[in-house]
Amino acid sequence: MSPIEWRDAVAIAWPLLVALILGWLMRRALLAVARRARAHVQTRLRARVVQVIAVPAAVALPLFFLSIAVRGTPLPPEWIARTQHWLGVGGLLCLTWLAVRAVGAVERRILRHNPVDDEDNLAARRVQTQTRVLSRVLQIGIALIGVAIALMTFPAIRQVGATLLASAGIIGLVAGIAAKPVFGNLIAGLQIAITQPIRIDDVVIVDGEWGRIAEITSTYVVVRVWDERRLIVPLQWFIQNPFQNWTRSSAQLLGTAFLWLDYRTPMAAVRAELKRICQSDERWDGRVCVAQVTETEQSTIQVRLLVSARDSGTLFDLRCAVRERMIDYLCAQHPHALPLLRADIARHPADAEPSQGPRDAPSGAETSSPGAEDVNAADVAAARTGRRR
Numbered sequence: 138m139s140p141i142e143w144r145d146a147v148a149i150a151w152p153l154l155v156a157l158i159l160g161w162l163m164r165r166a167l168l169a170v171a172r173r174a175r176a177h178v179q180t181r182l183r184a185r186v187v188q189v190i191a192v193p194a195a196v197a198l199p200l201f202f203l204s205i206a207v208r209g210t211p212l213p214p215e216w217i218a219r220t221q222h223w224l225g226v227g228g229l230l231c232l233t234w235l236a237v238r239a240v241g242a243v244e245r246r247i248l249r250h251n252p253v254d255d256e257d258n259l260a261a262r263r264v265q266t267q268t269r270v271l272s273r274v275l276q277i278g279i280a281l282i283g284v285a286i287a288l289m290t291f292p293a294i295r296q297v298g299a300t301l302l303a304s305a306g307i308i309g310l311v312a313g314i315a316a317k318p319v320f321g322n323l324i325a326g327l328q329i330a331i332t333q334p335i336r337i338d339d340v341v342i343v344d345g346e347w348g349r350i351a352e353i354t355s356t357y358v359v360v361r362v363w364d365e366r367r368l369i370v371p372l373q374w375f376i377q378n379p380f381q382n383w384t385r386s387s388a389q390l391l392g393t394a395f396l397w398l399d400y401r402t403p404m405a406a407v408r409a410e411l412k413r414i415c416q417s418d419e420r421w422d423g424r425v426c427v428a429q430v431t432e433t434e435q436s437t438i439q440v441r442l443l444v445s446a447r448d449s450g451t452l453f454d455l456r457c458a459v460r461e462r463m464i465d466y467l468c469a470q471h472p473h474a475l476p477l478l479r480a481d482i483a484r485h486p487a488d489a490e491p492s493q494g495p496r497d498a499p500s501g502a503e504t505s506s507p508g509a510e511d512v513n514a515a516d517v518a519a520a521r522t523g524r525r526r
Contacts, residue, residue: 156206160199167195189242190235197231200224226287233283237276244272253338262336262384266353269337270330273355325372326355335375335382340449342381343368347449388448391425394460397437398467402474404430404440410466411442411459420455422447437476 171191174184204224207217247268251261329335335358339350343360346368352359358375360368383390408428415421425445432439442459446452467474 152206152209153203156202157199160202163198163202164195167191167198171195185242185246189238193231193235193238196234197228200227200231204228222290226290229287229290230283233279233287236279236283240272240276240279244268262338263333266333266336267330269353270326270355274326274330277355325376326353328376329353329372334385336384339385340383340388342383343370383449389422389424389445390449390452391443391445392452392456394442394444394456394463395431396440396442396460396463396467397434397476398440398474399476400438402438402440402467403471404428406471407440407463407467407474410463411444414459414462414466415444418455418458420446420451420458436478 168191171188174187174191204221207220207224210217212220248265251264251268253261253265335341335350335353337350337353341348341350341360346360346362348360348362348368350358351361351367353372355372357372358370360370362368411428412426415426422445425443427441427443429441429443430438431441442463444452444455444459446455
């Protein structure tokens with residue numbers, strides 16, 4: 138390689154200097170345009186397009202100017218070819234970056250048009266889940282393809298690939314084992330996007346923790362627990378393990394409030410009061426309002442107050458309100474219905490309380506349970522004893 142003469146230094150320097158100045162000016166201008174577009178990105182489509190293109194272009198255009206300048210210098214052909222190769226790799230990576238940003242912009246546009254803030258947000262949550270997961274998978278795929286193409290432009294890497302092709306079986310096995318968690322989560326993400334066992338803002342029970350799906354990425358799911366903790370769960374976990382989804386097809390739920398009362402509790406009055414409580418509470422959705430005796434013990438009975446609400450958060454508040462107001466009602470109107478500790482003391486027959494006669498039998502509608510039956514331990518034990526006999 139012949140040395141570069143000093144008289145050629147000016148011929149080499151001035152095209153590169155002009156290219157650097159033009160590139161710097163274009164970069165400053167494009168970044169200024171991007172900052173101005175950021176103020177209107179929520180309202181104008183043109184501003185969002187400019188925001189996506191301007192930042193990668195602020196890197197790609199200086200590289201393009203340098204490429205033109207290098208071709209116009211009297212550098213040795215080997216140097217020009219090597220520099221052009223590296224500048225071309227930079228341009229390819231800028232195009233990959235632009236494609237990834239474009240996918241992200243489309244994702245944000247879809248999310249803006251499908252907010253989950255509405256009360257009836259089932260369709261929006263479905264769209265958001267599919268969009269987020271597919272966007273992450275597509276962005277990762279574009280980045281991997283772009284980097285792979287850039288690496289394949291280096292002859293040394295192509296030669297290494299040809300050399301290792303003979304041992305592709307062992308390398309493929311090792312790579313498959315090493316990449317199993319990554320590709321497993323990618324495949325799980327596609328399954329979740331298509332089948333949607335979970336969606337954004339779904340109410341789930343994961344390992345005994347109640348929470349909402351806050352974020353779905355390409356590898357894990359963020360569950361926002363009720364006490365503001367965050368559970369980070371791998372995507373594969375939701376494919377391989379059972380879990381509860383309280384908003385799979387609807388947010389409506391049934392909930393119970395249990396009371397342990399005395400045997401003298403007037404159930405007709407309890408049912409009437411429960412209905413009055415539900416009708417006066419705006420959190421009740423008007424579907425289910427049932428009071429039942431679900432268990433008996435030596436000194437008390439277990440009364441289940443079954444109510445319904447439009448979603449899990451509202452249901453929890455309604456259950457607490459029903460429990461509190463029913464206790465207040467019993468304390469004020471029927472204190473004898475509260476559990477008592479009795480001592481059986483002999484007394485004169487004249488002191489015995491007069492018989493009140495049999496109670497009116499409740500109707501079937503008053504005691505029916507709309508598909509929310511509880512199976513308790515006593516019922517199971519009785520059934521087993523009957524089978525043994």
